[in-house]
Amino acid sequence: MSSTLFNFKIIDSHTxxxxxxxxxxxxxxxxxxxxQDKLQYFKQNFDHLRQxxxxxxxxxxxxxGALLLPATDPKATAGIIFFNNAGYLGMCGHGTIGVVxxxxxxxxxxxxxxxxxxxxxxxKTTLHDDxxxxxxxxxxxxxxxxxxxxxxxxxxxxxxxxxxGNWFFLVSEHGQDIQANNV
Numbered sequence: 738m739s740s741t742l743f744n745f746k747i748i749d750s751h752t753x754x755x756x757x758x759x760x761x762x763x764x765x766x767x768x769x770x771x772x773q774d775k776l777q778y779f780k781q782n783f784d785h786l787r788q789x790x791x792x793x794x795x796x797x798x799x800x801x802g803a804l805l806l807p808a809t810d811p812k813a814t815a816g817i818i819f820f821n822n823a824g825y826l827g828m829c830g831h832g833t834i835g836v837v838x839x840x841x842x843x844x845x846x847x848x849x850x851x852x853x854x855x856x857x858x859x860x861k862t863t864l865h866d867d868x869x870x871x872x873x874x875x876x877x878x879x880x881x882x883x884x885x886x887x888x889x890x891x892x893x894x895x896x897x898x899x900x901x902g903n904w905f906f907l908v909s910e911h912g913q914d915i916q917a918n919n920v
Contacts, residue, residue: 745790748842750835756797757835760790761805761843771809772816776825776856779804779818787820798822801832813854814846827857828902830872837862837870857902877901 746762765783767775779787789795791802806816817836819826826832833853840846841864853860861873880898886906888894896908913919 748839750839752831752834755831756800757803757832758800759803759836759839772854772856776818791822801829803832803836808854810854812852814851816854826903828855833860833872834870837864875902
């Protein structure tokens with residue numbers, strides 16, 4: 738049985754406590770003309786590498802991976818495929834900020850506007866003079882309003898289904914006291 742050794746080059750970052758692991762070198766080439774194609778190739782051929790990079794003992798449940806790739810869109814600085822312990826993400830806000838901060842740390846980008854290509858579209862970022870970063874996500878929308886879901890041990894929950902690069906179920910009547918003293 739033969740095995741291939743990989744020498745991944747990574748940078749771990751935190752965006753307000755949300756961790757991102759950017760893989761910037763050492764990953765096998767992904768075949769495809771678009772980021773969507775490359776994502777599918779990743780899923781079909783290298784999911785074991787996603788697991789190795791993101792899961793224990795080297796990772797954890799809250800870590801988000803960001804595979805940095807050459808862009809297929811000439812407008813973009815780079816391409817990014819996001820992944821986590823459960824699979825793949827179309828987009829990740831804190832992950833994008835982590836990538837921008839990591840590229841700035843490596844002196845691969847300077848202050849100003851940078852576009853990143855994801856499987857769900859182009860993300861506009863701005864690296865500010867103070868080192869902070871802002872992002873403009875793909876167009877987001879509410880798909881359905883006040884959808885009812887029966888949840889064991891909680892009962893009936895109502896929420897909106899929304900898209901912002903990934904699907905979300907947003908619940909406003911959750912019964913939780915959202916205050917700093919209730920963290």
